[in-house]
Amino acid sequence: MPVNIPDSLPAKSLLEAENVFVMSQSRAQSQDIRPLKILILNLMPLKSVTEAHLLRVLSNSPLQVEVELMMASSHAHKHTSQEHLLAFYKTFDEVKTRYFDGLIITGAPVELMEFEAVNYWKELCEIMEWSKQHVTSTFHICWGAQAGLYYHYGIKKYELHKKMFGVFSHSVEVPTEPLLRGFDDWYYAPHSRYTEVRADEIRNTKGLVILSESPEAGVYIVVSEDRKQIFVTGHPEYDRNTLAEEYWRDVNKGMEIAVPENYYSNDNPEGEPAVNWRGHAHLLYSNWLNYYVYQLTPYKFNHEH
Known part of the structure; x- marks a missing residue:
């Protein structure tokens, strides 16, 4: 699926270099189809990195996807330039009258805080409530999944005795579920x-x-019975070096951090990790887009009738 993003978004050239199918806005406008409109609420500090991660996994189906980026306006963004935010990001106030086929809520490095102590929690709750009427299906990632489970269902999160850090094996519990088709x-x-x-x-x-x-x-993928809410507690969108970058960041800060499990050959952090999750990551997102968004979303949104 060609991902339709602004021609000047830095992630565009990075993804094109990887042979990811990215379509410019000018080319997309020449195709006589309605693209899927996907809104990404990016709560991660290094926004351009997360943009590339998500655009990569959204790119692998025949559907055309038009991506818009949103930030929390009630938070000071210290790790991304104002120029980038102003050029490519919208606030909730700018989009809340609109309808979207899909919404992705990313993780955030705030999981040891109580939900209510996060400075944009009130705004996030407003967005999650809004999504019930304005979004066909919402995909929550990592802390975003914990936040969604807590807001919608009152599910609590619990601190682990050590960081869950590495690449782990997962079982398919419901083989007939379209989200897991082909797994x-x-x-x-x-x-x-x-x-x-x-x-x-x-x-x-x-x-x-x-x-x-x-x-x-532990728990990896949870869905609501109506399939409008998808909760994924890990990071299938991570690329080859993301865990390595997190590991060395913490080592260089002098933090106690174990080598990511099942990631490096012989657990040697000086080596290059091998990717063994990419195929299922692409399949998870393409199944979501096809079966939970494209097959269910109206051709015309409510306000267009």
Whole structure:
């Protein structure tokens, strides 16, 4: 699927160099189809890195996707230039009267804080409430998944005794689920978090279904019964070096951090990690776009009738 993004977005040239199919706005406008409109609420500090991660996995289907980027306006963005934010990001106030086919809510490095202590929590709650009527399906990632489970269902998060950090094996619990169509019985995905949600609490909550779990990393993919809400506790969108960059960042800060599990050959952090999760990451996002967004979204949004 060609991803339709602004011609000047820095991630465009990076993705083109990787042979990812990216379509310029000028080319997209010449095609007589309605693209899927996907809004990304990017809560990560290094916004351009997360943009590239997500655009990469959104690029692999025949559908045309038009991506818009949104930031939390109630937060000071210290790690991304104002020029980049002004050029490419919108605030919730600028989009809240509109409708979108899909919404992605990213993770954020705030998981050891109580949800209510996060300075943009009120704004995030407003966005999550708005999404019920204005978005066909919402895909929550890592802390975003914990935030969504807490806001919509009251599911708590719990601090782990050590960081869940590495690449772990996951089982398919519901083989007939379209989101997992084409998945192997066991597959890999990266995790990087200090907190968890618990399977027993989710199973005891009406309206939620666990689709995939890991013996080591716990609950991985949860969906609402109406499939409008997808919650993924890991980071399938991470590229080859993301865990390595996080590891060396923490080492250089003098923090105690274990080498990411099942990531480096012989657990040697001086080597280059091999990717064993990319295929399922692409499949997860293309299945979401096809079965939970494209097949369900109206051709014309409510306000266009």
